[in-house]
Amino acid sequence: MLPPAPRLPEARALIEVDRYFVLHAPRQTGKTTVLDALASDLTAEGDTAALMFSCERAKAAGDDVAWAESLLLDSLREAADLSGWPKKLLPPRSWPKATPGSRFGAALREWCRRCPRRVVLFLDEIDALQGNSLASILGQLRDGHNRRSKGYPFPSSVVLCGLRDLRDYKVASGGVPDRFNAASPFNIIRKSLRLGDFTTDQIAELYDQHTQATGQEFTKEAVDRAFELTQGQPWLVNALADEIITEMKVTGTIGDRQVEDAKERLIRARATHLDALAARLYEPRVKRVMEPIVAGGPYTDRGNSEDLSYARDLGLITQQPPPQVANPIYREVILRVLGDLTEQNVHADPHSFVLPDGRFDLPRLLEEFVVFWREHGEVLIQQEGYHEAACQIILMAFLHRLVNGGGYLDREYAAGTKRLDVLVRWPYSGPEGERLMQREAMELKVWRPGADDPKPEGLAQLDRYLDRLTLNTGVLVIFDRRPEAPPWQERGGFDQATTPSGRQVTVLRV
Structure with missing residues (x-):
């Protein structure tokens, strides 16, 4: 395990000046570990009682504010009891009586009144709180924060830790997402801290x-x-x-x-983390983001910024534009999940595509795909949930079914590129038994209604891709989705073309 504290030096600085702020990051990035270590370090220094507790149990309360407060206070007390602190630092054995909706704040006030040290709280899994319960807890924190200057006993610093970015808590605590709103304590800094990935x-x-x-x-x-x-x-x-x-x-x-x-x-x-990731793909907010990425199309919905932020908070896509999947493993998982229906319909034997010299027979695979496309393509497109990206998903699934038994598929795609780049890597043994790697590059394009033939653009893009890979040949696949496209049984024509720099390309139109 990496030392936790150096991963988030800003948090320590903000706590020292009594700030309330948000720490967010996708699941399984080390948030809890970092905060737990930070709480231990602060408490060990002697002038702070820093406690982390989880809000996850309160998810069951939903909009029931009183129940949520009780569950949170139970979690807080259990965390304190397990801390090993001396008795004088612990919360009171019984919480003060208060009206539901003010009980959490009253409990924190009573603890801070008795505690001889400044209190710092880390509310982990804050996303678990729902609706009115979340709004109530944030409102009580806001009220206590704003009254501290008048000698009101309350935690010196509070950190909300979860998946969501600062703007979501601004809304829930009475602020607006895009303005610096002094009514919310979580506007002390203009943006929340994000725990970064490893270098x-x-x-x-x-x-x-x-x-x-x-x-x-x-x-x-x-x-x-x-x-x-x-x-x-x-x-x-x-x-x-x-x-x-x-x-x-x-x-x-x-x-x-x-x-x-x-x-x-x-x-x-499909380890637990990857399976949880895959389960998100058909959420409407996630689908609106991921479909243009897989299809390579532009973002045309001006109201999509909140969906993009949500997908970034989940760790699905990169933090900076252009939107693309966060890493190659996620790219693989996403396409395999989306292509599962297609894979179930591919009955060809992968071993039959291995040539006598051990190389992979890509031309034959493309011919087999034409047969498959004519038979199943129309139905699969209609059944594919990601309709705009259906063609790319179907070919990717077909390739995966037949290549991944002995080789590898590397895929690159991002919103706005109008393409999907594919590299087939197939290991085989040379004449002297040496390990060699066959590489075959492909680019996928879609001819959409009202657009020009994408062949010239595709050849230019593929030329740059081949240059980057130092390859002399490649394949350009063009899916025709125009109403005037040839009948399904007539699709699947091959021809040869030359890229701007003179590379030879096989063009497949389906």
């Missing part, structure tokens, strides 16, 4: 702890590949290493091949 150096530091304990080394290539696949998402970084060591039981030096194998195993197993 490459931090991954190396984390993995080196294993090396120091066991002598088993991670190569630099393994660390670099782990960062490339995860973009530093903490749960994924740890899960890859755990898969290699605990499940795969690799005993020697760990290299990038083992990291790649671990990635495939995690995705196939």
Whole structure:
């Protein structure tokens, strides 16, 4: 485990000047660990009683404010009892009587009145509070915060920790999301703190702890590949290493091949974190964000900013524009989940596409896809929940079913690109038994109603992709979704084209 405190130095500075603020980050990024360590450090210094407790139990209360207050105070007392603090720092054994809707604030006031130290509270899983209960708790915190200057005993600093960004708590506590509203204590800073992902150096530091304990080394290539696949998402970084060591039981030096194998195993197993991620894909707010990303189309809905922020808070997409999936492992999971229906209809034998020399027969795969598209494409498009991205999802699922048994699929897509880039990597043995890697690049385009033929643009984009990969040939697949497109049984024509720089490309129109 990385030392928690250095991951969030700003939090310590804000607490020292008695601020109320929000810490947010996606699930499984280390928020709870960081806050727990920070609370212990602050308390050990002698002038602060810093306590973290979870609000998760109060989710059951829904809009019942009184019940929510009781559950929160029970959680607070249990956390204090487990802290090992001396009796003089603990909350009172019985909370003061108060009207529902003011009981939580009254309890905090009574504790702070008795406690010989300044009190700092970390409310973990604050997202669990619902509706009126959330609004009431935030309102009581706001009221206590605003009265502190008059000698009112109340926590010196409060940190709300959860998935959601600052604007959501501004709304729930009486503010507005896009203005600096003094009515809310959670406007003390203009934006909430976000716990960041690991850097490459931090991954190396984390993995080196294993090396120091066991002598088993991670190569630099393994660390670099782990960062490339995860973009530093903490749960994924740890899960890859755990898969290699605990499940795969690799005993020697760990290299990038083992990291790649671990990635495939995690995705196939749909570990808890990845399964929870996949379950979000059909939420309307998430779908409105993810469909243009998968389809490569632009964002045209001016009111979509809140959905984008929600997807960022979940950790699904990158923090900065253009919107794209947060890391390659998530990209794989998303396309595999969305393509599951298609995969169930692919009956071809993956082994039949392996040539005698061990290479993969991509031309034959494309011919088989034409047959599959003519037979199933129209029905699958109608059944696909992500209608705008249906063509891309179907081809990706077909490729995955036939390639991933012995090779790898790398996919790049982002909103506004009007494309989806695909790289097939297929390992095979050379004449001398050496390990070689066949690479085949593809680009997917959609010819939409009212638009021009995307072939010229596709050739130019594929040219740049091939240049980046140092490949001389590629495949451009164009899906025709115009009303005047040829009948389904006539789709699937191949021809040859040349990119602007002279590379040879197979063009498939379906």
